[in-house]
Amino acid sequence: MPGQTKYFISNTNGFFVNWYSDITGVESHGQALKVSGNSGDDAVYVGQGTKVDATGLTSTGGNDSIYLTGTFNNYEQTLDGNTYTFKRTVTIGGTDYQEEVSFTASNGDRVYFANGFFKIDITGNDGLLNAGVFQKIKSTDIDSSSITPTDPLTSQPAIDKGTASEVGATKVFISDNNGEHITPGVKGSVFKISGNSGNDTVYVAKGTKVDATGLTSTGGNDVVYLTGTLMNTPNKQ
Known part of the structure; x- marks a missing residue:
């Protein structure tokens, strides 16, 4: 398991974390992220071949969203208490990568796939919580009316979050001393990055x-x- 990059969201209006990049030199596959949310409606886009611990995102309030690029049946699902894990193996450039995301069940949160989404409603009749015990999500639970966007940075969910992102900087801490790639943020995003001893890379997206x-110190x-x-x-003197 690679060392995790940690994102701490300070914006209470909601923030969209893009954990995907296919830009040469800033590729996301093979990297791991641990994201801690805030009280707003936060979201994370899980790139192919990455690992994301979103338990700190879905447990902090707000109607949070997780975006996965595969279809529901592409993933192996495990359940530990109220923590769900979806994983699969993807091949990128001839190399196999383990893709994985973990999250806790929280009312109002959504998990998106390439073929639909599932909205968590613990107090409702979705069958997720039965006699006080959480159940696995089934393929028949998937609503096909909305899916994961193919381009996270230009998708409407990301654009909506970007309009209010400047309220507070998202703090990024790199724990992998082998070097990490910080993927491009959504327009309007503000980041404060702390690096490690490895060769780290950040791509400053437009806006x-x-x-x-x-990072550089x-x-x-x-x-x-x-x-x-x-x-x-502009070069400030």
């Missing part, structure tokens, strides 16, 4: 703000990618 002083040959030319970027 985002990144404080990388804690912790050792390693770190890389910051900007989307504009040098002449496009």
Whole structure:
């Protein structure tokens, strides 16, 4: 298991975490994330071949959402108390990667797949909680009216979250001393990143703000990618 990158969401209006990138040099597959949410409606997009611990996202209030790129039947499901885990193996560039996400059952949260979604309603009649014992989600529980978007950064859920993201910076801590890639954020997102001794990489997407002083001061040959030319970027004296 790779060392986890930890995201702490301070924005109480809801935040969209994109944990996917196929950009050369900033690929997300093979990486692991632990995300802690806030009281808003937070969301996390789980990229192919990544591992995400979202138990700290779904247990902190708000109607949170988890987006998976496979269909419901692509995943093996396990249940421990009220913690659900979905996992599968994907092949990327000829290499097999374990994809995995864990979350706790919380009223109003949603889990999206490529073929539909499931809304958790513990107090309702969805059958998830039976005689005080949580049950596995079944394929017949999936609602096909809404699915995981193919491009997380331009999807409506991400755009909606981005409009209020500047309320508070999301704090990112890299614990893997072998180096990690910080995936592009949604337009409007603000990040404050603390790196480790490895060669860390961050991609500053258009319309985002990144404080990388804690990334480049912790050792390693770190890389910051900007989307504009040098002449496009004001240099404060």
